[in-house]
Amino acid sequence: MSNMVNLTINGIAVSVEEDKTILEAAKELHIKIPTLCYHKDLCVAGNCRVCVVEQVGNHKLVASCATPVSEGMEINTNTLKVRNCRKHIIELLLTEHREECTKCYRNGHCELQELSAEYQITNQDFIDLVPDKNYTIDMLSPAIEKDDSKCIRCQRCVRTCAEIQSVGAIAVAHKGSEMKISTFFDRSLDEVVCTNCGQCIVHCPTGALTEKSYVEKVWDAIADPEAHVVVQTAPAVRVGLGEELGLGSGTRVTEKMVSALRRLGFDSVLDTNFTADLTIMEEGTELLTRLKRALVEDDPDVALPMATSCSPGWVKYIEHKYPEYLPNLSTCKSPQQMFGALAKTYYAKNIKVAPENIVSVSIMPCTAKKFEANRPEMKDSGYKDVDFVLTTRELAVMIRQAGIEFEKLNDESFDSIMGIGSGAGVIFGATGGVMEAALRTAYEIVTGREVPFDNLEITPVRGLEGVKEATVKIEGTVKEWDFLEGVELKCAVTNGLENAHQLMEAIKRGDKFYHFIEIMACPGGCLGGGGQPFPVDNEIRLKRMEAIYAEDRDLPIRKSHENPEIIQIYKEFLEKPLSHKSHKLLHTSYVKREQY
């Protein structure tokens, strides 16, 4: 344990570890110091200056987020000097800012708004700088909008994109009054290396970065009497939605979410977990096939490790940054897109609705899925497979607009078909979940026995750690797969693209060899996705994660291949994994993209 340091804050003595900052020490005393540029997930920037406090003996104020504690330090957080300066700083920020809270996406969820309410900034003494600024709004991307007039230049997004995601799509450009957050040659986010992961959105304190909203489009579809509107809900939504509707983080709201969706007017409420299970069947078989080609047929062209492809942020990242590894990417579409392709084929036929009348909506914890749904490849049903993608946050908006008292709703269950998911499907929402689900099924296919972990819980691949590794020794194979006897299947799991970057570099250098890697673009996996509620930090991610695993534990079916609807679809429609039909509907291809 590190050394302890004694200091006083507002006259109260406190003893904290020497590597703590004043801000952290104050938190221990339950003294709140306002912050804007500070975020637990990120390195300290110290640029907004609203967290300034007085240090006795120092004429200048110090930024509490950036100043380490020291022995004997005397800090005052609430003096006249501090309050006046803070007020000035907030006022200054507002003069550069197009204040239109009532028309703003972040109205009610904005840290700047909250702070100016706290400090009662009701006057506007300084000059409004906005009219002379050349602010632009970038609306080209199907996933993300960037409105510079709402930006307070805290650089949280820049740090997020660089530190957590190692993408660097956005950076600070120019200096002085012209300083702004920009992209390569100031292009639209749609035309640069941006992965649409939305992590910058969940880390932005204001309305400067938001998802492109499709709420109105979905309301229109629901109101259209011709349209049969189906909705699918991703696994992580059910453990995040509650936060937006006044419930504690990590509250499981699956059944209430289903009844809310029904009340909103969706014709059919279905579950992405179903196609998550289907992904396992397809991807698991793909993996085994690749292994067979490598181990039995000695095929030098087979690309290993095989990488998961259900995170469209990761897919776009690899397309930009590691195009030479595109053959390693599983050809499986994400569960969302599998669902979309089936909604307008299998499902349409089954319920006898013309596919052109089906509007397929998905609720995702993700902004990259908005981009994915708009990829030109995603029309294998003959129509746009997924018409509109809403985030968890947008669903909450609709629920509030509909006047639904969420907490009071009855529990309801998903419609069928394509409404049953297994526990393996639900854990797709957490980092390591795809790996765990795949192992549950693949191991059983190959050996005829359950994967050798207590209660099917493959704990080495769980948790928030950056890179997780697991080795599964395959023993007692059934005849068809006996070439795998004794093989140690090497797996790795990462979450957050910076970790993915580290893993890919290790693989590239030849330091590491794996058969199968799972990569999720967002920290914690989808539960920490760019479309999930504000705010987010590891504490919250862990709570959502616990909820995901609890869902798994409580489900009657916990392995994808045991899902009766999966068995049914192969029997009635797809025949078998990697069949001609699955190839057409469930698999895709990728493109090489530019580096910047």
Added chain:
Amino acid sequence: MTTTKKQLHRIDLIFKNEDDCKEILRNALSRSDQEIVNEMVNSGLKGRGGAGFPTGLKWKLTAESKEKEKYVICNADEGEPGTFKDREILTRVPHKVLSGMAICAKIIGAQKGYIYLRGEYKFLVPDLKKELRKFHDILDELGLDFRVDIFLGSGAYICGEESALIESMEGKRGEPRNKPPFPSVKGFKGKPTVVNNVETLAHSYTILKFGAKKFRDLGVKDSRGSKVFSVSGDTPIPGIYELELGMTVQDFVDDFSDGDCKAVQVGGASGFLVPRKRFGKTTIGYQGKLTGISLPTGGSMMIFNSSRSMYNVLNNYLDFFEEESCGQCTPCRVGCQQLLKGIKAVKRGEKPTSYLNQLLKLTETMKLTAKCGLGQSVANSFSSIVENFREEMIY
């Protein structure tokens, strides 16, 4: 006009081109590190780059760190408008600067040094490289394991600020860092680093050659030695002058003005405006008990005669700050814009004259809360000009 006064203040230490750096270094290498540090501390030399931090103490603090890898950086970014004293020093007596770097390296235990050269001074590179080759030969002969490279700056004024300078050397955007940690603890590549101004390093050569006493005998308490000034504005004799510290602004004006001086800006845009009524009471030197004001930054002295509009002067300074602020912190980025727009609005009558008081309060906030010296020192020129020439701001 008597000339005794002039002789009193003009010093000729820095630019005297002695060719004895091998001797000085040999001698220094034979002394203990402790001895040299004491010599530096006793000389009273303070940094000539802006902040005025005692040089001996800076070296001592960096020497105390147990890290193996350390760096010496010569700050030759010289971005203050109207100053070119560092350029002159590097052109005329580069070996003194290099010797200062080598001694510093020996004491703190650095093997590598850099000259962070202002981009516009690129033309100095060939001569400096020649000088470096000669100097490296001398170091080899003396057995000192130290090498100096030149790093060409990117052109932004803020890159003269030591932590922004280091960021820019690390290939990042030139933005000042949070302090602490200071460069002496975590500098270039996260390692303990001494950043010294060109002139500071040249003075350390003088101190090693003549001893602390000779340096200390010049100047006054808190402000020892001589300093190179860039004199400009309404003067018949603009140029570079080495002067003894501790003179009053009146003394300076007597020597340099055209006879019609109404104010002197001491220390460039980040410095203070001294109006005529305070000439006699203001000593030119570092902030301390004796001096009326501090003399920050590169030693620019700008003389204004009665034909000058102080409104225009302030407007120019604010233009400069509004553009040269790195833009990262709120008080500086937005504060500068507000000040600039604010004085214009008052001048045009769009804001009441009392708005000036509000702007003065704003500069106080900037001084207290800005992240680096740039934003903190905008208040200096703003308040000294507005308070002394309020009428000129309004009419």
